[in-house]
Each structure stands twice: as C-alpha cells, then as structure tokens.
Amino acid sequence: MLKIFALPADQDPMPLSRRLWRAGIAHRILPAASNPEHDFWLLKPQDLVQAQQVIMAWQQGEPESPPLQAARRSGWAVEIEQRWVTLTLMGLALIVSLSYEYLWGAAVFLSVSYTPMGVQMGQIVSLPLSATLESGQWWRLISPIFIHFGWMHLVFNLLWMWVLGEAIERHQGHFRLVLLVLIAALVSNTAQFMVNQSSQFGGLSGVIYAYLGYTWLLSRRLPRSGLEIPSALVAFMLGWMLLGMTPWAQSFGLNMANEAHLGGLIAGLLFALLPLRFHRNAS
Numbered sequence: 001m002l003k004i005f006a007l008p009a010d011q012d013p014m015p016l017s018r019r020l021w022r023a024g025i026a027h028r029i030l031p032a033a034s035n036p037e038h039d040f041w042l043l044k045p046q047d048l049v050q051a052q053q054v055i056m057a058w059q060q061g062e063p064e065s066p067p068l069q070a071a072r073r074s075g076w077a078v079e080i081e082q083r084w085v086t087l088t089l090m091g092l093a094l095i096v097s098l099s100y101e102y103l104w105g106a107a108v109f110l111s112v113s114y115t116p117m118g119v120q121m122g123q124i125v126s127l128p129l130s131a132t133l134e135s136g137q138w139w140r141l142i143s144p145i146f147i148h149f150g151w152m153h154l155v156f157n158l159l160w161m162w163v164l165g166e167a168i169e170r171h172q173g174h175f176r177l178v179l180l181v182l183i184a185a186l187v188s189n190t191a192q193f194m195v196n197q198s199s200q201f202g203g204l205s206g207v208i209y210a211y212l213g214y215t216w217l218l219s220r221r222l223p224r225s226g227l228e229i230p231s232a233l234v235a236f237m238l239g240w241m242l243l244g245m246t247p248w249a250q251s252f253g254l255n256m257a258n259e260a261h262l263g264g265l266i267a268g269l270l271f272a273l274l275p276l277r278f279h280r281n282a283s
Helices: 014-022 045-059 066-071 075-082 084-102 106-112 129-134 151-172 174-196 205-221 231-244 258-273
Strands: 002-008 027-031 037-042 117-120 123-126
Touching: 002 045, 014 027, 014 037, 014 045, 037 045, 075 084, 084 106, 084 151, 084 174, 151 174, 151 205, 174 205, 174 258, 205 231, 205 258, 231 258
Parallel strands: none
Antiparallel strands: 002 037, 027 037, 117 123
C-alpha cells in the first residue's frame, strides 16, 4: 500500500473516504504509528494521480464534478447508450428475419413488403406504389430493410451495420444516424421497386451502401469528423456491387438488389454534402 494523505485525529475521515470510494479509488484508513492522525493508504498505485486530484478538490471544498460521477457508470451501459440506434436497427432486423424464417413465414414478408401483394391468374404479384400510399401503410416505404433471406444475408448485413453504423452514431450522434437511415431506406427501396416493379426484395444492404458513401465522402470533406474508412474496404464494397450488376452474379448464385445498392450509395454521398451541423455524441 502507498500512503497518500494524513488527516488530523480531530477530523472525521469518512467524508473524504466516501468521496474516494465514489471515485472508484480503493483505500484503507489506519491510525498513525506515532502521531494522532488518520492515515489514508492507497491500495492501487496506478490510482495515485486521480486520488491526489480528489483529495485536493475535497480540501478546497469543490463539489464532485460530473466527470467523476459519469466515470462510475458501468462500461456496458455507456457503450449501449452511445450506440442504441445501431443496436435497435440490428435487433429489429434479427427479430423480423428470424420470424420470417422460423415462425410466420410469408405472413411476415407480406406485412413488411414495399407494396401489398395480390393474386392475379394464380400468381402472387406486387401491387403498384399507389396501393401503399392510398392505404396509409407508409411504413412499407422503410420496412423492407428489416427482412433478410437466409443466414448469410442476415449476418453479412448485421456485420456491416455494426462496423460502419456504430462509428457514425458514436461520433455524430443518434439523430443524424436516424435521418441517414430513413433517407437511405426510402431511396434504396424506391429505386429497387421502380426499376423492377416488384416488392420481392429486402435487406439492409441499401442502408449499408449509404453508410459507405457517407463515411467515405465526409472523411475527405471533413477530416476532423472522426470518421474514416480503409480504401481497401471501399474498393471491395464497390467491386461487390458491380459484380452484382454483371451476368456472372447469377452463375455464382448471387441474387442482389442492385438498384437498392446503387440508390443507397448515392443517398449516402448526397447526405454527406448537406450543410447540416453535427456534433460528437456526448453520451
């Protein structure tokens, strides 16, 4: 142990002791060997600097500062608070996709598809966009991003949601990420439907490509934004998108929503050009 402070015997040592413990500083109070004092002994030498700061603040009558109080919060709670939008999106995608795969099947898909479905000549067909708008089912413009078809599709997208999305949320705040997701989902879903006139698509890929375009362009426009992305990752993602647009994709068994990918990428690039203020997440 390391002796850090001596308090006269006529003073109550408990106020200082409580303050040290609240700051997470482990210590012991022992009687002095020769003088009538309360000796404070530090259990962890690496806490010396922080302990000295707490003692000095206590001597000067300063109230406990918010940083000391915030430091006592558990690490996992802070992590969740900084990234709750990303975690919520991932959780919704997981719930909807697993419900589709293992519980209610087509009923889940029909409830989140871009437009309602109908039956014509014994086949299920996608109704026009007006069917979504006139029925007031506006959530359908966004909801296809939550359904995935197969484990590879789901895990791949969740991985990139975390890698790219949590950085945006952590550095720029929750609101900006939510706005980017809504715009990216609307643009990518609409682009996919308008080109193919089919609602049989889904997944977070369009949003992920929006993250990619946004992060790449903003990191170059505003180097102090806190965002960065390796050039190799950008090249891989763009190459993957271009592969999906070639005839080779079908031969490899790849059935990608190419228009959603491209629409999301363009949405992310344009979003990075908007003159919107942002700040680092203070959580």
